[in-house]
Amino acid sequence: MNKFLQAVVGLGVAIAPLTSSPALAQAEEIVIPAIAAMSGPVAVTGQDAQKGIAVALEHINADGGVAGRSLKIQLYDTQGNPGVVRQVMERLTRLERAPIILGCEISAGTSAAAQFAEQARVPYLNSSAVSAELLERGYKWYFSDQITADSEASTVVSFLDHLMTQGDVVPALLYEDSPRGAGTIERIEVLLEERGIEIAASAPYSRSDRNLLPPVKRVQTSGANVVIWAGYTEDVVTGLQAMQQLDFKPYIIGIGGGPGDVRIPQLVDRDFIEDVNLSTVDYFNPDMDRAQRFVKAYEEKHGIVPSSYASMCYRGAYTLKAALEETLEAGQDLTDENLRAALLEIDIPGKELISPFSRIKFDEHGRNVGSQNLIAQWKEGGTKKVTVWPPEVAVEEPNPLN
Structure with missing residues (x-):
């Protein structure tokens, strides 16, 4: 060998x-x-x-x-x-x-x-x-x-369906434009279109950007109250700071390691994390x-x-x-x-x-047929991630739509 x-x-x-x-x-x-x-x-x-x-x-x-x-x-x-x-x-x-x-x-x-x-x-x-x-x-x-991005997209839309039972949902898309972010967002767009759900705004950005005020402002002015956001840690921190500066407090459904990074409470105002109900579609949470x-x-x-x-x-x-x-x-x-x-x-x-x-277990295409997602949400003053979705693995209920 x-x-x-x-x-x-x-x-x-x-x-x-x-x-x-x-x-x-x-x-x-x-x-x-x-x-x-x-x-x-x-x-x-x-x-x-x-x-x-x-x-x-x-x-x-x-x-x-x-x-x-x-x-x-x-x-x-x-x-x-x-x-x-x-x-x-x-x-x-x-x-x-x-x-x-x-x-x-x-x-x-x-x-x-x-x-x-x-x-x-x-x-x-x-x-x-x-x-x-x-x-x-x-x-x-x-x-x-x-x-995969397919399973992430399905989890996002199922959670969005849950929020829609609580009031009017106006979604917008915010994402870094690499294959990681754009690929998942494209699949979410397809699923939303199939359901006849109109997207208020779609705001891509480069993950190398360190000023996210323009894309965040674009989402804010669209009237969105739910932001589906795919990003890495560095750009999510920058984007959250931009939202706080603009006093923009949507309900955030995050995708990728950024929104769920354990360092988030040390890098962003904890009260603001809870104000935006920061959530993340993930494949791991420490409370399991x-x-x-x-x-x-x-x-x-x-x-x-x-x-x-x-x-x-x-x-x-x-x-x-x-x-x-x-x-x-x-x-x-x-x-x-x-x-x-x-x-x-x-x-x-x-x-x-x-x-x-x-x-x-892999199929003939190399896909793990047993993979599935959860959604974790920052709670307890924005200091702890709690598994909230889907119901069969949830530790607590998700925060309601504001």
Whole structure:
């Protein structure tokens, strides 16, 4: 099996916690590469993913590793830049011949990574990007255990239906214009049009913008009282500050890690967070019972509950583990072909996951058929995220439409 002993482009970080068993420590170590944006404008996503992976490896190796062998994940920095992603993937797939690559990358970078993986015929396991479009390209080597923009859009519209039972809803769209934000918003637009719901305004922006007063003002003047907002942490913080400056207090249904980032209460006025009923469509929330082992371990290390970014590649490490074990227990070598076949065979039940997913099982297109979303809302003075939707997983009722 290939070992990844050299850094490629950017920062290469080996994550390998101490093993708890001498026998495990003596067995041949399994080393797998992963890519993430650990620097650059969306560095928080990769930095949190790195922390999540570290906790996952502590748990995996403490529990016996992978078929009795310890697991190490070599993480490479892509800076969130598709050009850098291509350089890293080219090195890993064409020169190093990695048997499988774990992706903790944003959607724009994942698109480039998936393309290279397809050409090189190496499995690329995405645990971060939610772009549904990638699953529609007919790729054979791309697998995503993550939720998709399709499931996000369905969850948003079902929650909007709930709000519409309480009064008149005038929705507007606010979103960063990368494939991540725009892709989800496009699917929401289709669903709203099917229901005959008119959109008051649609305001895209670049995630590199640090002045969001113009798009926020556009939404405000449209008369919208509900804003469906797809964004990352940095632009969501900037946008919330713009709303507060304009005294604009819509009911916000957020999408992506930004609106639900655990740092939001430290970066934005907490009273304002509650004034806008800040909510987020997500694939993780720390109040879930099944996530408590991860949450407690993460809090002990970092003094804060884990973000969704941290959860994504904790989960991904376990999906990777399942594929590795499937291959080894069948008496096969860890090759790209064998690992692709193993990914198509795994079926991880929901009770073993830290997400609201019913399971992790891939269809022939690499889509996880068991993925599903929740909606969490900031409560308790804008200091705590509480799962409020759908009703079958809700811990509390969502705030009413003002």
